[in-house]
Amino acid sequence: MSAKHTNQTEPRPPQRNVGFVSLGCPKATVDSEHILTQLRAEGYAISPSYDEADLVVINTCGFIEDAIEESLEAIDEALHQNGKVIVTGCLGAKGDIVKQNFPNVLAVTGPHATRDVMAAIHEHLPPRHDPFIDLVPPQGIRLTPRHYAYLKISEGCNHRCSFCIIPELRGDLVSRPVDQVLGEAERLVEAGVNELLVISQDTSAYGVDLKYKTAFWNGRPVKTRMTELCTALASLGVWVRLHYVYPYPHVDEIIPLMADGMILPYLDIPFQHASARMLRAMKRPAASENTLQRINAWRDICPELTLRSTFIVGFPGETEADFEELLDFLDQAQLDRVGCFPYSAVDGAKANELPNPVDEDTKQERLQRFMEKQAVISAERLKRKIGTTQKVLVDANGDSGAIARSSADAPEIDGLVYIEQPNRLQPGDFVNVHIDATDEHDMWGRIIARS
Numbered sequence: 001m002s003a004k005h006t007n008q009t010e011p012r013p014p015q016r017n018v019g020f021v022s023l024g025c026p027k028a029t030v031d032s033e034h035i036l037t038q039l040r041a042e043g044y045a046i047s048p049s050y051d052e053a054d055l056v057v058i059n060t061c062g063f064i065e066d067a068i069e070e071s072l073e074a075i076d077e078a079l080h081q082n083g084k085v086i087v088t089g090c091l092g093a094k095g096d097i098v099k100q101n102f103p104n105v106l107a108v109t110g111p112h113a114t115r116d117v118m119a120a121i122h123e124h125l126p127p128r129h130d131p132f133i134d135l136v137p138p139q140g141i142r143l144t145p146r147h148y149a150y151l152k153i154s155e156g157c158n159h160r161c162s163f164c165i166i167p168e169l170r171g172d173l174v175s176r177p178v179d180q181v182l183g184e185a186e187r188l189v190e191a192g193v194n195e196l197l198v199i200s201q202d203t204s205a206y207g208v209d210l211k212y213k214t215a216f217w218n219g220r221p222v223k224t225r226m227t228e229l230c231t232a233l234a235s236l237g238v239w240v241r242l243h244y245v246y247p248y249p250h251v252d253e254i255i256p257l258m259a260d261g262m263i264l265p266y267l268d269i270p271f272q273h274a275s276a277r278m279l280r281a282m283k284r285p286a287a288s289e290n291t292l293q294r295i296n297a298w299r300d301i302c303p304e305l306t307l308r309s310t311f312i313v314g315f316p317g318e319t320e321a322d323f324e325e326l327l328d329f330l331d332q333a334q335l336d337r338v339g340c341f342p343y344s345a346v347d348g349a350k351a352n353e354l355p356n357p358v359d360e361d362t363k364q365e366r367l368q369r370f371m372e373k374q375a376v377i378s379a380e381r382l383k384r385k386i387g388t389t390q391k392v393l394v395d396a397n398g399d400s401g402a403i404a405r406s407s408a409d410a411p412e413i414d415g416l417v418y419i420e421q422p423n424r425l426q427p428g429d430f431v432n433v434h435i436d437a438t439d440e441h442d443m444w445g446r447i448i449a450r451s
């Protein structure tokens, strides 16, 4: 193999060395093994001496006085000889004893806390990506194009919508710690991502299971909560788009961020219906909120806000009056992007037991009336953009011109912006476009300036 192919000139990144002191009982030893295994799996070396270590982890014991004393002595020694110390184990669970004695330790956790210890290590000694040994790139393996990526912030759901079995399949909401989410977002941006698509089952509930716990990201405290997450993501300087948000009052907090251009003025809110009776039968989150009032208030603050939603027609028990209430809602809400599905039973869903199913013909007829009405609304709303300048993100380029998306267009589900003129744009480029024409879904425009 030639030197060129072996990359002999590319320097290998320096290894990260972690010193480890394991005290206490066999349960503590197992905790130590888990942490050491994770450290090795992530490419850290275990250092035999304080001098060679970049930081030291001490797994403490807090069972009896002697053990506490031994643990405190070990922390003291590591602080003197190395200076960067993370404390875990039973002594860490005993109130503030460690912090009171040693305010300089970097982090303190209780026992069985491999994830928290690793998060602290990542913060103070970030892992180095080594192209020679890592099987995956630092941003992970992605199935999306290089310039946009999905950022999953939680798994599962605390709601129990009667047509849905996701909570049975995936359990209650489990939010990812905010420092992990932000670390992943940062790596994605470093890898060339220009648009982050925040996804979950319920983005507005983010952090509720963690009691909005504060974590540290780049030395800054950040709460595990939607508003704080959005503010931190905005600092990465790329497009941030929110999916699966419910119209709870606290969502009001993120609208000013949109108005200020920090995150995209775009909300994907699956309303599913507008009749209060149907929303109760569906057991929808935020069913009692005055959605129209909330939408109007949001648009007062951020007039360029794009609202996308999905609806179900023909849910069991839906009457003609319920359906007309839904059509009235469409007239008043003037949503930008809308999907609609005829209700179909999902195995195991509670809604299957509801009385008065709607027959298939009626479902199809309502679907058609719904789509006809919304097509007019969507076309009218898009038409207002003719003559405006839109910043767009290029998805593809070819002989017939470039295909891009504006802030109003999420990939795969919304419209496109066609730029039918010769250009040298690359996927992932931002460019300003003058909009010349629109239809129900898409826009056509001319480049006016690279941005």
Ligand code: SF4
Pocket: 157, 158, 159, 160, 161, 164, 165, 166, 167, 201, 202, 285
């Ligand atoms: S909010 Fe409702 S529809 Fe969405 S995942 Fe949770 S239970 Fe399912």
